[in-house]
Amino acid sequence: MAAELHKKIRVILADDHPVVRDGLAAMVNQQPDMEVVAEAGDGEAALALYEQHHPDVMVLDLRMPKRDGLAVVQRVMEINPKARLLIMTTYDGDEDIFQCLSHGAKGYILKDAPRPEILSAIRAVSEDRPYTSSTVAAKALQRMAKPSLTERELDVLELVAQGRSNKDIARRLSITEGTAKTHVKSILTKLDAISRTEAVAVAHKRGLIRL
Amino acid sequence: MAAELHKKIRVILADDHPVVRDGLAAMVNQQPDMEVVAEAGDGEAALALYEQHHPDVMVLDLRMPKRDGLAVVQRVMEINPKARLLIMTTYDGDEDIFQCLSHGAKGYILKDAPRPEILSAIRAVSEDRPYTSSTVAAKALQRMAKPSLTERELDVLELVAQGRSNKDIARRLSITEGTAKTHVKSILTKLDAISRTEAVAVAHKRGLIRL
DNA sequence: GGCCGCCTCCCCCAGATGGGAGAGGCGGCA
DNA sequence: TGCCGCCTCTCCCATCTGGGGGAGGCGGCC
Structure with a gap:
């Protein structure tokens, strides 16, 4: 196992609910191929920790104090356009999905998703493969047909x-x-x-x- | 430890997010004085499991598929007026708080609460002591001064x-x-x-x- | 029985809203 | 340079909304 340590997917979790962070951390740390390297309870902490650790994947909630998920996505993509960000949230509005994905997030997943789906999303994003369930992807496409507000x-x-x-x-x-x-x-x-x-x-x- | 098993606070968790259930379960099971005896992902499952296990405390999310938290509170109180229910949710509207508490829930806590607060809420409710943070209690009081809609x-x-x-x-x-x-x-x-x-x-x- | 809250319906009317059509200034972009 | 999108402003007008009354029927509660 020690020989494989450096290969683990390094994950940062950003969510303002301690309970959710605990749940995610437990799930992630149980996997042999991934580990949580840091946790943030708000957007600014998430940014700071990203710059400090440069993780393979950052899992982001959309609604967070100080700076919301979308703002974090924008800033992180400025710092590192190759960053791998997975949005994990309860909001399934097409605007949120569209904005996050078009600003460079690699995945978008809902909080009520079953455990295996969450884990495969993290793995997919860590390999730079986009992850979006068909329903989520459909909403993003729907949104593209609609006029934007100024x-x-x-x-x-x-x-x-x-x-x-x-x-x-x-x-x-x-x-x-x-x-x-x-x-x-x-x-x-x-x-x-x-x-x-x-x-x-x-x-x-x-x-x-x-x- | 075996001698103390029967003294543990027996907890049921009801929340539609697997991640949240995981986080809570991990927190609870780490405590020497409590254990999770069942988990539900929707309101009907919560009811069924309540009748089956008659736990010391049931932790309930408000927004759940099939039957929401308030409906579960009402039904459980019919079955057992002494039931000890702790609402744990993201919704902090005074109406939700007021309805749950006035229908017999013993506690109301927000999901972004820190871990220790969640645990002490569970302990308080298990001993039939009400638990509500001052902000939450204030909203319930506010609501009482407002006229109800028919x-x-x-x-x-x-x-x-x-x-x-x-x-x-x-x-x-x-x-x-x-x-x-x-x-x-x-x-x-x-x-x-x-x-x-x-x-x-x-x-x-x-x-x-x-x- | 009487009271009261709820739901139902009615009147009038000032003011807000929504729909249509047009126009000038300004900045970005080809 | 010209085009185009955005923001700004204007006029007209049918309709909707919100505020003020009042009133009858019905059920629960004292």
Whole structure:
């Protein structure tokens, strides 16, 4: 075994739930071919530990304090474009999936996945092979057919989701109420929604907004 | 150790994420005074296993397939009003907390809690002592000061959250558009919201609706 | 029996929302 | 240079939404 130690897949875990980290760590460390070299409870710690250890695989939760999973993906890919990142999260909105994969994550897996699937995902990503279940991949493809919202539209959408009126949105963004209406209208069109409330529901489902 | 076996706190874990069950199980089984006697991945399995094992404590996730945590709490309390249930979830809306506790759950803890807190919660509940962190307890108290929505209002709220118009809601519930409006109006009043979209945002935050 | 909460329905009306069409300025990109 | 996407703003108008009343039927509870 000692002769094989240096061949082990070195894994970093980043998740804000200690319980999840424990579970993953137990699973990983039981495997003869992989080991956990570090654990992070938030995005900044994940980044720091990545630079320190340069692991073969980093398993990332999407929702984390300080810096979310997507932000970590972007930063890590700047540091090392060959980094192997596996997203492991409960969020299955097409926007999340699309963003992570298009920014360079090698895999995307859901937290309710059975143990064997999680382990094979880690192995696949460690060998630089992409891993995405068919349902997840299908969502990423779906998303590609849909129009993207502009930055400004996302600003407006967030306020709409908070229940703000057009007038209120205009005030907060320092634009005219008419302009706010224009943005809302194009949001409705792009999300294929009839009312602002439906737009919020759709945006939620797609992962365009959080909470 | 054999002499003490029968004194161990017998725990059932119910959570739809295998990873979380693993993590919890590892934590629990490392303790000399407790052991996991069964694990469930959905609400119905949790019920069946409860009746089979009658554990000292059952740790329950709120969001589970087939039957959610609250439904399990209600059913278990019917079977055994002295049951000791600990809710462990990511949802911290006051409605969830209030409902679970008022239906007889002994404890409510969040998944991002540190390991020691989780273990002491299990111990507390096993001794029939309530366990709720101060933040969680505060939310339950907050909720008590707020007006409850009626069944019908919850039906309407759900459709509002899906982005349906009053006319659409009326059709689906087989009532007049005027009546739908009446319900929406009282929802707005009770949730202290100005618009239906704001009502949805508030309802979301409070845990009155899911997804 | 009487009270009260819930659900149902009705009226009126000011203001917000959504749909259509157009237009100027600005920055990136070919 | 010209094109194009984005952000900004404008006008018009049908419809929806939200706020103010009121009222009848029904069931539970005291």
